[in-house]
Amino acid sequence: MKAGIVDLSEGTLVSDRVRIPTPEGATPPDVLATAKQLVELLGPDAEDLPIGVCFPAIVKDGVTLSAANVSHEWIGLEADARFSEALGREIHFVNDADAAGLAELKFGAAKGQPGLTIMTTLGTGIGSAFLFDGKLVPNSELGHLEHKGKSIELWASASARERDDISWEKWTKRLQKFYSHVEFLFSPDLIIVGGGVSKNPEKFLPGITTRAPIVTAVHRNNAGIIGAASLVLT
Numbered sequence: 001m002k003a004g005i006v007d008l009s010e011g012t013l014v015s016d017r018v019r020i021p022t023p024e025g026a027t028p029p030d031v032l033a034t035a036k037q038l039v040e041l042l043g044p045d046a047e048d049l050p051i052g053v054c055f056p057a058i059v060k061d062g063v064t065l066s067a068a069n070v071s072h073e074w075i076g077l078e079a080d081a082r083f084s085e086a087l088g089r090e091i092h093f094v095n096d097a098d099a100a101g102l103a104e105l106k107f108g109a110a111k112g113q114p115g116l117t118i119m120t121t122l123g124t125g126i127g128s129a130f131l132f133d134g135k136l137v138p139n140s141e142l143g144h145l146e147h148k149g150k151s152i153e154l155w156a157s158a159s160a161r162e163r164d165d166i167s168w169e170k171w172t173k174r175l176q177k178f179y180s181h182v183e184f185l186f187s188p189d190l191i192i193v194g195g196g197v198s199k200n201p202e203k204f205l206p207g208i209t210t211r212a213p214i215v216t217a218v219h220r221n222n223a224g225i226i227g228a229a230s231l232v233l234t
Contacts, residue, residue: 001031003038004222005046006229011107013222015042026070028077032086039087050090052228053083054099056125058139062093069124092231097121098138100194100217101129102227105136108192108218115189118142118182119217122195126153126178130186142182152178158197172207179210188212194223 001022005015018041023030035053039046056068062080067073083091094102101119104110110117110131118140121127126143129136143153154160156178161171179191191210193201194217201216208214217223
């Protein structure tokens with residue numbers, strides 16, 4: 001888990017990014033305790049600031065409705081209310097890929113982009129954010145498109161490349177199938193690639209062919225923090 005203080009006029013971090021290992025099992029009480037520690041690490045400059053939280057779940061009206069790689073105790077949890085009460089300030093939960101998309105929409109590659117932009121985050125799974133004419137369409141889950149009866153993220157995510165111990169070239173072919181299918185379904189005007197691997201675009205992006213322009217995220221691994229913080233503007 002990581003945190004930072006964001007300047008929302010510029011969409012930049014104005015503090016060091018602080019990190020604490022995610023607690024094993026990632027239950028709500030343990031994640032909340034870690035969140036408190038992160039706020040304390042940010043120091044007095046973070047006192048009383050509202051907090052945006054990007055989280056690997058479907059989030060609707062402040063309630064987490066799914067659980068990806070975290071405890072199932074999150075399903076149906078009134079996360080906004082619980083964290084607001086515990087931390088004593090305004091809290092906004094958002095899906096982690098949607099948070100990255102918001103950062104690119106407000107301060108990055110999707111700013112001013114008309115039509116449909118699809119943001120994808122390649123990491124442990126595949127996250128996605130739909131950005132249409134300057135607005136977020138929340139809770140898309142393109143990583144759960146089916147491939148041979150299973151979620152395609154189990155085959156085409158960055159962690160799948162490492163788990164299957166395949167070359168960048170072979171992984172790029174998997175990504176090509178994913179992006180070709182996404183284009184067939186949604187005909188986006190722009191595709192943005194984020195997640196940890198976006199810092200090495202030369203290893204895979206030149207091997208992907210799409211009708212729409214495909215670019216890396218401007219904010220890379222800080223996109224989630226910046227996008228979650230930007231929720232206080234809405």
